[in-house]
Amino acid sequence: MAAAITLSPREKALQINLDHRTYGSLAEIGAGQEVSALFFKAGAASGTIAKTISAYDMTFSDAIYGPEESGRYVCESRLMKMLNKEYVLLEKRLKGVRHPETLFFAFANTVVALNYKKSNESHGWIGMRFQLSPNKEPNDVVIHVRMLDNSNLAQQQAVGIIGINLIYGCFFYYENPELLLNSLIDYLGTDRIEIDMMRFTGPDFKHIDNRLISLQLVKNGLTKAALFNPKGQVLQPSEAFYKKNILILRGRFRPCTYVNQDMLSTGYAQFSKDKNVNPDNIITISELTLTSLQSEGDINEKDFLDRVEILCSLGHTVLISNYLRYYRLISYLAGFTKHRIGIILGILSLSDIFNEQYYTDLKGGILEAFATLFSRNVKLYVYPAKEARTGNIVTCTNFRLPENLFHLYKYLLSNDKLEDVVNYNAAYLNIISDDVLKMIKEGEEGWETQVPREVSEAIKGKKLFGYASNDDL
8 A cells, every 4th residue: 555645644633533433542641642632633533532641640650550660651561551451441341332343442652752951861652552353353563762853842742743643554554564664754754753663463463574674664764773682572772772781793694604603602701701791781782784684775685584583593682773884883882871882893894993984974084983982881802814815813913904093003902992802713714604605505515514503404494595405406
C-alpha cells in the first residue's frame, strides 16, 4: 500500500475518528495529553475515544499500574503495564456492548520532555495495542523516541504528532511495515524526532523479523544505531548501555572466523583486567556498519540476516550503526555511560584511524577527531596482522605511519589509549574471511577449519552465505 498523499496529523486523526470500527483508550504520562488533544480538535472523537487518562502523580500512577522495581517511570516496563491495564479494561467493560465489528485499541506513552534548565535527556516510550480483526488477539507496536526540539512545548507537540502517526499507521499501513515505520515522522522529520527502537509483535506480525526493522531504522535515517540481543529481540540502546563498561568489536563478519573469535576473547581478557573496568558490568557488542552491509549501493537483507544468524549463534549482542568513523561511534556510546569503553580493532583499521584524508570535512582535521575519540574514557585494543609480502607480524611496536603523526601516536601509547592485544593465536593470522567466503560459495573443502564449530553448523544447517553441499552441486 503506497501513501500517495501525506496527510496532516489533524487529517489522520479525523479519518480515524470517522472510521466506525476503531475504538479505544489513550493513556499519556509526562508531556501532556497531546495525542488525545489532536483527536478532540479534529472532531468526531466520540466515535473513537472510550477514555483518556493522565496519571502524573507517582502515587496515583503506581496505584493504577503498579510500582516499577527500577523506580523509573519513563521505561518500557511502565509502558507495557499501561497498555495491559487499559486494553484489559476495554475488553472487560465493552466487549459484547460495542458493535461486533469493533476493533479495540489501547494507546499509551510515558515521556519526559525538556525541563526548565534544559539539563535532562528528553525521550519516551510509545506503544499501541490493537486488533486488526474483531474478536481476535491484539498486536503490539512499540517504539522508543528521543525528542530533539530545544523547547518543552515543541517536544510536547512532537509527541502528539508521532502518536497520531503511530495510531494511523497501525490501522492503515499494517501491511507495509517499512511504510508504517517511515510514516512515523510525517510532519516532523529526523531533526525533531529520533526513533532508536521499534518492535512488532502479535498474530498479524508473525512474519516480521524485528532485526530487519532495526536495519530499516538505520537505513532510512530514523536513527544512527539499533541494537538487538542473541535471541533477535530488539533492545533500546540507552537502557542496554546505561552505566555499563562497553567492549565493542567492529567487523564485516562475512563470515565470523576464528580471527574474529580470537579478537573478542583476547580483547575481553585484557579489557576485564583494566583497573577502570568492573568485570561484572561489561556488555560486549559486535558491530556492523551500514557501509559494510552495502553492495553497489544496496543492502542485501538476506546477506545481513546470514551474518546476524552467525553472530547470534555465538551469543553476540549486535549493533547496526551508521557511524563509519570511530570518533563518531565513541561520541554515541559515551552518551550512555561514563565508564570505560573498549574497542577491539585490527592494525589495518588503526591505519585508517590515522589517515588524515578521512578528516578533511572537519575544521580541526585529525586533531578534532582525536579530541572526540580519545577525550572520553576509551581505550583501543589493537590486534596484529601478518604482512603478506614479508610474513612479518605488525603490532603497535613496529606500526609505521607518517613522520608528522609519529609524536601524536607515541603520546597515545604513553597515555594508555592504545594497547597491543597479547596472547593471540598466531596461526589465525593466516585466515582471510574473503577467502573463506569464496570457499563456502564454491563448495570447496576445508573452510570449516577456519571458523568456529557453531559457525560451520549454522552455515550448513541454514545454508547461509550461498552454501551448497556436494549433494546440491
